[in-house]
Amino acid sequence: MKNYITQDPWCIIEDGFHHQYNEISESVMSLGNGRFGQRGNFEEKFTGRTLQGNYVAGVYYPDKTRVGWWKNGYPEYFAKVLNAANWIGIDIDIEYESLDLNQCEVRNFRRVLNMQEGYLERSFVAVLKSGKELQVNSKRFCSIVDDEAGAIRYAIKPLNFDAKITLTPYLDGAIRNRDANYDETFWDEVRKETGYGEAFIELRTRKTGFHVATGMCVEIEQDGVKVDYQSQPIKHEKYVANRMTLDCRQGQETVIYKYAVNLSSLNYDPDTITKEAHYSLQRISRKGFDKMLFEQMQAWADKWKTNDIIIDGDVAAQQGIRFNIFQLNQTYTGEDERLNIGPKGFTGEKYGGSTYWDTEAYCLPFYLSTADQKVAKNLLVYRFKQLGKAVENAKKLGFRAGAALYPMVTMNGEESHNEWEITFEEIHRNGAIAYAIYDYVRYTGDKQYLVDYGLEVLIAISRFWSQRVNWSQAKQQYVMLGVTGPNEYENNVNNNWYTSYIAAWTLRYTIQAVEIVKSLDAEKYAELIDRIHFREEKEMATVRQIIDKIYLPQDDERGIFLQQEGFLDKDLMPVSDIPKGQRPINQHWSWDRILRSCFIKQADVLQGLYFFEDEFDTDTIQRNFAFYEPMTVHESSLSPCVHSILASRLGMRDKAYEMYLRTARLDLDDYNNDTEDGCHITSMAGTWLAVVKGFGGLRVENDQLVLNPYCPDQWQSLAFKIRFRGALLQITTTQSDVTVQNFSAQPVLLQVHGEETLLKGQSKHTVKTSVDA
């Protein structure tokens, strides 16, 4: 846990240069626009600790996996997002000295991520070994308006000298992924070009053959006036630059504007991609830095209009939640159904930028409530488009007849993960993908989605579940053997309650979906079942039998569901009994010890009670929460949010707040000592959930918005904005009342604390709440 980030409601501020935390700062100061992302690296040369990172969405490399003991069915490749050409670099040489913050004294350093307006700013005075003092101010952003473009304003001012200063803006494609398994280079050079103040480099990924063209152009101003300069082109292997030497006087500001674009062959013909980069660069440089920045600020203002959460009375919390919202918006914009959300977004390499069940289980509700409906829809369509590969994947594991098993980790629909207990057994991911369809339809009311895409996915997943259970003669019930639940601190267990429950639920929902699609569009239904050889009567009969006879372990005495069969044989004890210095247990205990302990990595039974809370009474949820919560170590950042939401639901406000705090500033405070690898993007959605579904009590029931908000004692007020079926609402809750304001023309029927109200367009409604819970 670290405390060097200055608290501020709208900015992430590093005051004074923290060498030792530089990689952490680089992670949290990352910029992105859904199309590409750039870590908070320095423009000028830096020989200290740094993880240079520019990641272009959807461009991946099948890195050879590292495996100890091979198992049939393992993938040979782990697709990972590539560290692409460095587009921000500007080397500064003052006579015989290079500007390098690792080699000089740094004064008045300040690095600020402005989340309100979407840019990164940095200022400092460098005192070189020669005694020369140079003032530097830089500002840059990844444009969300021109989403392939970035722009930099880099200003230098000699404070105590006159000198010739050489500026070398460059593009460098000779970069590697730090997480490469065999330290291979992933890029080949295709072409490079330089012109007056401009340069281009086109690289192609090995094996996958993606092209990425990166271009830059440069303008120089002195005393606020554009200057002509002599530009010397430089080319090396995978490197292009322009070198220019300027006379700089003491006190005179020299500004270099560097415009860059990153185009990928996902969107352009490889034959003409470098030419397209030319055009694109011309267009944005003509627009100019100030105009681009103004558009950026406007676009972010629009986002905040529908996204913001305002916490009154707690700057740290305010900063934390805005940071989460900001990063989620930088990571995924929903413009492109081929893209998804990596656990680290564009802020680092870990987890290879691949898609996990995090998307469906944690991120989807954020985008459902804060963005246009198509954004969430595109997250679902992403899986729909990968259905073929999920069927392939299931076939590799011995399943038949169109059964689908979605991968645990993927970039392109193929499985990327190689641990049998996860790859083959953590199959509950399939349930989350089905649940996301339900969640989307419930929130949006868009039943047509089932007709167009959803039912086909549901049937394929249901076919998987139907084959994955087997009839136990001993129990006279269907059992599901050899699975790993969300609690990965148990492997290869029998009858994991969560997995079996979500399997049976998928089957139930598929039956409903069949009926919905039949009634909405009988013709399309007929087409579909013909195409996928769905024998409705027979398959649905099997499904009904399984629903009826699925074994769900429980303990009648305690009135709880059992995480898995045999859970009560463990030596049960609370987390507080773990000896000091042995947490997190995954860093101190051998795997077998973790497995046979009762300790839970992340919500498992409780994850199920969260998803399906309307199928259980409050007492049941309460008993299970009381049983499992004390044994949960939350060693996944995705765990506390679920506990927080349930605690809010159960009126356990202190517990809800405690759980909220565990991830609210996870990256800003480097809580887990790993922010240097990148930010925990998907768990940010979890924190948002803890606020909106937890404190805000947001639900959708029977097409109606339901709100049961309260303001944590620690805050004066909490306000959040959501979109719901065309309306834009703000829910403000203080210690004494709740106000719902409708900013849209669209009337909304909703329930606030059990009271049904029709909230007209452009109106607000206030409900008094008692101060006591």
Place this chain on the structure above:
Amino acid sequence: MKNYITQDPWCIIEDGFHHQYNEISESVMSLGNGRFGQRGNFEEKFTGRTLQGNYVAGVYYPDKTRVGWWKNGYPEYFAKVLNAANWIGIDIDIEYESLDLNQCEVRNFRRVLNMQEGYLERSFVAVLKSGKELQVNSKRFCSIVDDEAGAIRYAIKPLNFDAKITLTPYLDGAIRNRDANYDETFWDEVRKETGYGEAFIELRTRKTGFHVATGMCVEIEQDGVKVDYQSQPIKHEKYVANRMTLDCRQGQETVIYKYAVNLSSLNYDPDTITKEAHYSLQRISRKGFDKMLFEQMQAWADKWKTNDIIIDGDVAAQQGIRFNIFQLNQTYTGEDERLNIGPKGFTGEKYGGSTYWDTEAYCLPFYLSTADQKVAKNLLVYRFKQLGKAVENAKKLGFRAGAALYPMVTMNGEESHNEWEITFEEIHRNGAIAYAIYDYVRYTGDKQYLVDYGLEVLIAISRFWSQRVNWSQAKQQYVMLGVTGPNEYENNVNNNWYTSYIAAWTLRYTIQAVEIVKSLDAEKYAELIDRIHFREEKEMATVRQIIDKIYLPQDDERGIFLQQEGFLDKDLMPVSDIPKGQRPINQHWSWDRILRSCFIKQADVLQGLYFFEDEFDTDTIQRNFAFYEPMTVHESSLSPCVHSILASRLGMRDKAYEMYLRTARLDLDDYNNDTEDGCHITSMAGTWLAVVKGFGGLRVENDQLVLNPYCPDQWQSLAFKIRFRGALLQITTTQSDVTVQNFSAQPVLLQVHGEETLLKGQSKHTVKTSVDA
């Protein structure tokens, strides 16, 4: 399955050169003497398929392991036996042509492993591209008398030409292990020397710093007369040779004798090891090839005198069993307590030459019955000496107070394996190590072993078991969670019957051993318990409680033990239901499918019933056999022998024979398509067990030898030799009677088919048996 090896009672014969099977032939034709071993490679250059292999016992390298997903407690290194300098090489050049069986026509090729006398012989005519025909006869052996020495007689005869022929005997240390994880070189050169007709190379292993000095000297004969020759020394990186060119006339035989030694720093001071190699080489070359070979033949004759099994009426079976006995004797001689038995012996690199539980569970009885008592004892002392590391290992996994967990795979006592479900959970190995102590004491009557070594190991293992179980509130019994039994087609199960049973048995035997040691040597006992802080009363009280309350899953209805809790939830079906083309399942099914199937890799409950058969009645064994045998796929070569022994015991002679056949000629017929990697040395001991404990019905009960032999219907007679407490016996069984012959002076009290007899020295005793079983 292949059939190219010619059947013969004493020899392994390849008639005609089988290029495509060359690596298989190299494996089965391996020579060894317990100190080093050499695959059946060619002396002359060969550019075809070959795995060159010379392995020096106890010299290992800690190869960096390859791991996908790291877990706490994993070892970073996998110790593996090294492929050492090639000592057999003799290049033959005839004017401008090299002799290379991959580049010429080969006529009358014959490669013969003579098991009776312990040498490898090869003869062929090579027709070179120039039309020259060269007759070659070679013979070589690894001396079991001079156990660091090998000798080669290599004779060439031009059949249709006169020519200058260049002979280049060499030592080549520029070799790699084929199984290296990162293709590293494991050796550094320390020094090399050449002299007249001699050469030395001393290599040192990286990281571990073992020195191995390899030396050679050469003599030449023409027309049966030693000739002087000009010798040109050659040195390259890690390579030394002598080149000599001789005039060879048509029809004239030129013979090169190459003597070689391999000395390791396990036995010599590295400072003088090359000098020692000089002395050693002088000594053996003075002795000469013929004398050495004569001594070799005598030594093998002595071995066969106490080892042989004679099968009358089935040459294939005769060849198979002798091959097994021969290879087991080549692999381990029991001279050195620092050595053990790798699953491939000196015949290949797979499994790194490391020690597995195979030694205790399968190999020990072979050496107990066929060799001096000290041989088996040294196998036990090997583990005793590694007790400290086993305690360390347990500590890494969170165990305390002197608890020991022996490694699954090891060279030096440290764990070498990195699969959590095996490394951390296949803990039954600890039980086998305890059982081996019991087995040894039962067979030899050497209770002093318990005093000197055994009890300390037993207490440490019992401490492990005591901590590894936990009290289940739900069951009100002790449970053992998260283990993998011998059936590795189940992972991380709860209450594996075999593991829990052998754990409880260890505790019981430890109680007995405490009493034995106390009564034999109270003083030593006092010393021991003081040294290891054994609080007898308290620890034994815990042990008694666990013995009393251990949970052993069973099914009362079927009257069987359950392999693990929940076994009956599986979809039970016989192996015969596996669709055609899907076996072995480990090559066709994904791991999860294998795990949740009912199919068993190797005897698990049945392994326990074999070990502890005197604790169960025949009906119980029968019921369990009938239940588990049909579900067993025997995808471990260690499985069929246990089934065969139990089937013999149950009078199921056809089944016993069927199971015997599955491994009897495993390597000779390349049954599993993997003999090219090396021979299945440890499973050879299993086949021997199937004969001697199965067909022979050998047991030791209450210090008495018990025999219930029968001769399989397919054979006329079966005779095997065993040692028992100083006596040497031969048991011969035909379809009608059993004869026990005592070759020693020592009288033996024994039971044959239930009839007690005192067999005097140098006498025999015959018992009639009915022809029907």
